[in-house]
Amino acid sequence: xxxxxxxxxxxxxxxxxxxxxxxxxxxxxxxxxxxxxxxxxxxxxxxxxxxxxxxxxxxxxxxxxxxxxxxxxxxxxxxxxxxxxxxxxxxxxxxxxxxxxxxxxxxxxxxxxxxxxxxxxxxxxxxxxxxxxxxxxxxxxxxxxxxxxxxxxxxxxxxxxxxxxxxxxxxxxxxxxxxxxxxxxxxxxxxxxxxxxxxxxxxxxxxxxxxxxxxxxxxxxxxxxxxxxxxxxxxxxxxxxxxxxxxxxxxxxxx
Amino acid sequence: xxxxxxxxxxxxxxxxxxxxxxxxxxxxxxxxxxxxxxxxxxxxxxxxxxxxxxxxxxxxxxxxxxxxxxxxxxxxxxxxxxxxxxxxxxxxxxxxxxxxxxxxxxxxxxxxxxxxxxxxxxxxxxxxxxxxxxxxxxxxxxxxxxxxxxxxxxxxxxxxxxxxxxxxxxxxxxxxxxxxxxxxxxxxxxxxxxxxxxxxxxxxxxxxxxxxxxxxxxxxxxxxxxxxxxxxxxxxxxx
Amino acid sequence: xxxxxxxxxxxxxxxxxxxxxxxxxxxxxxxxxxxxxxxxxxxxxxxxxxxxxxxxxxxxxxxxxxxxxxxxxxxxxxxxxxxxxxxxxxxxxxxxxxxxxxxxxxxxxxxxxxxxxxxxxxxxxxxxxxxxxxxxxxxxxxxxxxxxxxxxxxxxxxxxxxxxxxxxxxxxxxxxxxxxxxxxxxxxxxxxxxxxxxxxxxxxxxxxxxxxxxxxxxxxxxxxxxxx
Numbered sequence: 001x002x003x004x005x006x007x008x009x010x011x012x013x014x015x016x017x018x019x020x021x022x023x024x025x026x027x028x029x030x031x032x033x034x035x036x037x038x039x040x041x042x043x044x045x046x047x048x049x050x051x052x053x054x055x056x057x058x059x060x061x062x063x064x065x066x067x068x069x070x071x072x073x074x075x076x077x078x079x080x081x082x083x084x085x086x087x088x089x090x091x092x093x094x095x096x097x098x099x100x101x102x103x104x105x106x107x108x109x110x111x112x113x114x115x116x117x118x119x120x121x122x123x124x125x126x127x128x129x130x131x132x133x134x135x136x137x138x139x140x141x142x143x144x145x146x147x148x149x150x151x152x153x154x155x156x157x158x159x160x161x162x163x164x165x166x167x168x169x170x171x172x173x174x175x176x177x178x179x180x181x182x183x184x185x186x187x188x189x190x191x192x193x194x195x196x197x198x199x200x201x202x203x204x205x206x207x208x209x210x211x212x213x214x215x216x217x218x219x220x221x222x223x224x225x226x227x228x229x230x231x232x233x234x235x236x237x238x239x240x241x242x243x244x245x246x247x248x249x250x251x252x253x254x255x
Numbered sequence: 256x257x258x259x260x261x262x263x264x265x266x267x268x269x270x271x272x273x274x275x276x277x278x279x280x281x282x283x284x285x286x287x288x289x290x291x292x293x294x295x296x297x298x299x300x301x302x303x304x305x306x307x308x309x310x311x312x313x314x315x316x317x318x319x320x321x322x323x324x325x326x327x328x329x330x331x332x333x334x335x336x337x338x339x340x341x342x343x344x345x346x347x348x349x350x351x352x353x354x355x356x357x358x359x360x361x362x363x364x365x366x367x368x369x370x371x372x373x374x375x376x377x378x379x380x381x382x383x384x385x386x387x388x389x390x391x392x393x394x395x396x397x398x399x400x401x402x403x404x405x406x407x408x409x410x411x412x413x414x415x416x417x418x419x420x421x422x423x424x425x426x427x428x429x430x431x432x433x434x435x436x437x438x439x440x441x442x443x444x445x446x447x448x449x450x451x452x453x454x455x456x457x458x459x460x461x462x463x464x465x466x467x468x469x470x471x472x473x474x475x476x477x478x479x480x481x482x483x484x485x486x487x488x489x490x491x492x493x494x
Numbered sequence: 495x496x497x498x499x500x501x502x503x504x505x506x507x508x509x510x511x512x513x514x515x516x517x518x519x520x521x522x523x524x525x526x527x528x529x530x531x532x533x534x535x536x537x538x539x540x541x542x543x544x545x546x547x548x549x550x551x552x553x554x555x556x557x558x559x560x561x562x563x564x565x566x567x568x569x570x571x572x573x574x575x576x577x578x579x580x581x582x583x584x585x586x587x588x589x590x591x592x593x594x595x596x597x598x599x600x601x602x603x604x605x606x607x608x609x610x611x612x613x614x615x616x617x618x619x620x621x622x623x624x625x626x627x628x629x630x631x632x633x634x635x636x637x638x639x640x641x642x643x644x645x646x647x648x649x650x651x652x653x654x655x656x657x658x659x660x661x662x663x664x665x666x667x668x669x670x671x672x673x674x675x676x677x678x679x680x681x682x683x684x685x686x687x688x689x690x691x692x693x694x695x696x697x698x699x700x701x702x703x704x705x706x707x708x709x710x711x712x713x714x715x716x717x718x719x720x721x722x
């Protein structure tokens with residue numbers, strides 16, 4: 001029986017008068033690759049960001065491994081420590097890469113292992129080089145982020161997330177900020193991670209990729225889970241009309 | 256210790272009148288110095304943008320020198336040095352001493368020269384911020400260089416330059432206080448004299464500070480208005 | 495060109511150099527520390543008002559008046575003369591240094607504020623999401639990036655402070671400008687003496703500019719065309 005990596009229960013979040021998440025239940029077991037799809041404003045990114053507490057939910061519980069937080073809009077001191085512990089087991093890849101501009105590629109990848117997880121330098125560097133090889137950027141180890149293309153920066157960001165030995169990796173629209181010709185190289189890396197059996201939650205607009213790579217697809221509409229099933233079910237025969245309409249308008253590729 | 260605020264007033268015991276006059280003198284010196292700085296700054300910026308190697312080197316040298324030397328020293332140089340020069344020339348020509356040079360003139364020249372160096376930096380930056388395309392568009396419709404400057408370059412440069420110029424104006428106002436060492440009766444000197452005469456040091460230096468704050472605050476407001484008006488028609492936010 | 499005279503004068507002026515450097519360095523250190531405090535104050539509402547008022551006053555008035563205010567103005571208060579600080583506050587050196595520190599703090603705090611504002615939010619988020627504590631994010635992400643952004647403006651401030659030290663000559667301190675002024679009073683050779691003094695300051699500011707440029711290139715090589 002596979003264990004639960006991430007569990008979300010009755011999650012609610014509002015920004016001002018706008019209730020973006022209206023009670024989300026979601027579970028990711030080890031090895032799941034979950035694609036999160038939906039229209040803009042459906043709450044997908046907010047949901048993802050709530051997991052490592054980048055946004056603090058107004059209600060509900062987030063559990064990562066053994067740690068759990070039931071939030072009410074603010075995090076108390078103890079909860080902040082728990083959140084930090086949870087973050088160390090989560091890798092997060094941002095839409096805008098968010099590499100540290102004042103560090104080289106290698107320094108970006110070893111930053112968290114050295115300064116958060118306190119691993120020895122030699123070990124961190126060796127591992128970082130292996131990760132850079134995995135994403136195909138060994139020769140850029142001493143390059144500065146500002147000199148890399150968007151696709152290269154995102155691949156470094158993925159290596160950086162992997163360096164933490166995360167229980168699960170969260171991707172927040174990883175290719176939305178990339179020029180079309182650079183999207184492929186990033187999707188290739190994510191696909192290889194899925195093949196390795198990594199646990200991942202991916203918020204994406206790339207429908208074909210979502211269908212091919214994920215083991216489960218969740219369709220969000222106005223802050224609620226409308227559809228949750230295998231890609232075949234959700235893309236091929238969705239129960240909800242809204243989901244059907246969304247897929248129809250966004251998915252123009254021939255099956 | 257009771258501070259006697261009537262000392263600041265306009266009555267018979269009051270220094271209000273003379274302080275006001277001194278404030279106007281501060282403005283006078285500052286305006287003249289700033290104007291001189293504007294002329295010099297424009298010339299130097301132009302030299303650095305469009306000049307030949309020699310001109311550019313000289314312009315850069317001027318900027319480096321005047322930004323690397325204390326303002327007080329430049330004022331001393333112009334005032335005492337100027338007096339020395341005038342004396343030498345005068346006695347050589349056979350005139351009788353004593354020779355003197357106006358504190359106003361010395362101060363204005365000194366501050367103007369210094370300000371010119373800083374203003375040239377502001378203007379150069381403003382020029383470089385103009386999108387090349389607008390200049391090309393002007394050339395391609397056949398504008399002369401003067402028209403191009405007048406209708407395309409200057410208006411756009413002004414928008415970028417206004418905040419920097421505002422800072423320069425503020426600097427000039429504050430530097431004018433240094434001209435007090437020449438004996439010119441502007442705000443700083445007047446306030447010193449009043450303080451010494453009445454022994455109410457704190458009161459008068461505070462009053463002096465108040466006068467400068469009033470001038471700088473008013474200037475700040477005026478420059479902000481100017482900036483807003485020059486931004487009419489521009490896209491707000493980053494480029 | 496009276497070379498012996500110039501050499502003699504240079505020697506005289508250089509006697510004031512230690513004091514000039516002493517005032518410049520200490521005022522930058524003190525001003526820098528105070529600037530950090532001012533920026534911390536900005537985290538609270540009341541503190542923010544105080545910090546803004548402080549910056550407004552010290553940037554809106556001439557340094558000369560600030561110096562005179564501290565040297566002459568404070569002395570006119572009885573409670574100051576009787577306080578434990580009086581042995582310091584009646585010395586021109588401490589008054590001058592205090593004025594320079596307070597003045598520098600105002601400008602430096604604004605430079606620091608600008609540097610902090612220029613830190614990309616994304617870089618901070620990336621730090622938080624990898625499990626860094628607030629202190630670690632400050633130490634490894636925010637401050638290093640802010641410092642790099644603020645360096646050019648701070649370089650200008652360093653040179654400004656060097657030039658500002660000349661103003662303490664007006665309250666009898668014998669740094670380079672003070673000595674120059676005194677020499678001119680006795681020899682009347684103003685042009686040569688003041689030009690000599692100017693040369694000393696110019697040399698110092700050129701060295702400082704070089705050093706700052708070197709520091710910029712060392713911290714942010716990527717800003718200067720290097721790719722590796």
